[in-house]
Amino acid sequence: MCDAEKKTTQKTPRVATGDRAILPEGAKTIPVYIMGKRYDVPETLTIMKAMEFAGFKFLRGAGCRGGICGACPTVYRMAGDYKLHFGLACQTVVEADMYLAQIPFFPANRASYKIDEIGAAAEAIHALYPELFRCVACNLCTKACPMDVDVLGYISALKQGNIKKAAELSFDCIQCGLCASRCMGEIPQYHIAQLARRVYGRYIQPRAEHLQTRVKEIESGKYDAMLQELSAMGREELEKCYVEREREPDLSTLGTWQPKETQYL
């Protein structure tokens, strides 16, 4: 990069990105192609902001804008490159010569079941989604996943009857549907993974015993008197209690701190 170029880059003003991005004077723009049509957009924007800048309005296909709801999957190609790329419109920053399309929804069958009745056997999942066995391990799903989930990995785990592994591997899935859009076995991967996580949570994951103990203690009335005491306090006294409360230091090593007052434990 020559010096002159460097200067312009450095000078690029920040773009206001509210509901409608505003392009300040001198902002550097790059060409992107949205559904085949060229738009010049500020290079600092995400795909979603760039589309809004170009005049598109998201009535659906946008949710959290924080990369976690899965509403905004995008598929794109770079000019001259045969490869398909995938991303979340709210997270991926535009690059010059991107050819963009949104795939806010991809149809994929979802089986219905009663989680309390299906049990923890992998066979129940196999029976609800027999198409699982159409997988040929092409890995196109994994390549499409904007969350870097090992989709083939969880599909394989389920074929192998390993619900725990499938639940763990699919933990980051945000149900965007891109995997299903690419599957040559026409498998609704993300719905199967969700079922696996539900079965795992309902039947396999160890229960939090300390939580159950605490719930029993609460139910047995152990804390009733303390609660009544608190309820009876006036505002000032309550504030004093709050300010003077014992508190675990922010950076104390896990499991080392004990309060002096132990009657509430």
Place this chain on the structure above:
Amino acid sequence: MKISYYPGCTLKTKAGNLETAALASLLALGIEVEEIDRWNCCGAVFSLTADDLIHQVGPVRNLIRAKEQGANKLVTLCSMCYNTLARANLIMKNDPVKRDTINRFMDDEIDYAGEVEVVHLLTFLDQEVGWERIREMVKVPLEGLRIAPYYGCTLQRPADVGIEPFGSFSLMTRLFESLGATVMPFAAADKCCGSYQILNGEDGAQSTAATILKSAAEAGAEALATSCPLCEYNLGKQQGKLLENGLIGTTVPTYYFTQLLAIALGVAPESCRFDLNDGAALDLLKNKNCLVAA
């Protein structure tokens, strides 16, 4: 008379003469020809191509996992897995064109050229452990147990991936001899178990299975050993039905060769999961006093 007509791509290009002559003849014969609307390639290009490489992607991906781990050998137990992996491996090793196509398709993986050797456990026991060592390690000799070693199809076919030459059953034979059992060779040791025919041609599959079991029984075997879950399903899990239908006269309990190995090495029966075999399998070993006390 009017006929619907499918031309095909070549007749519209290089073999136009095949078509024009036919159409002219049919016209002369007074037959009206109607080319069907919106036709596509007849499928010859798809079905005649030897390139059904997508089937190799799955097995090759597993071999790449092994290569990534730094392995130069990948040991497997199931006959079918062995066969599939070994055949894919051969392609990657010996066929530069297919290798290149597959490597390019799998651009998400490191390149692979058959660096990992696929080994069936029987071969591994022979080459890396040795029968003598196994003989020394036996705690509960399978004395008096008459076993028929059953190979089925996929351990020996095709020849270039077979664990030993067609018609030879020496790996299982030497294994069971080392374990102290009596090996009963039988004529149907390499006959197909009926395979997936059990799903849509149950009668045929059952008579095939019955032939094998009878052959083993006639040879004096009282048990059958296999390394293939599909063979075990057809020959083991189906035996109740075969007996009921009068297709066999006596049961021949089936085992995986690994179960017999484990029992002889003194492994607790629970680790062998006989609950997944037919009930007769555990009973036979009990009767032969082959089980270590739990």
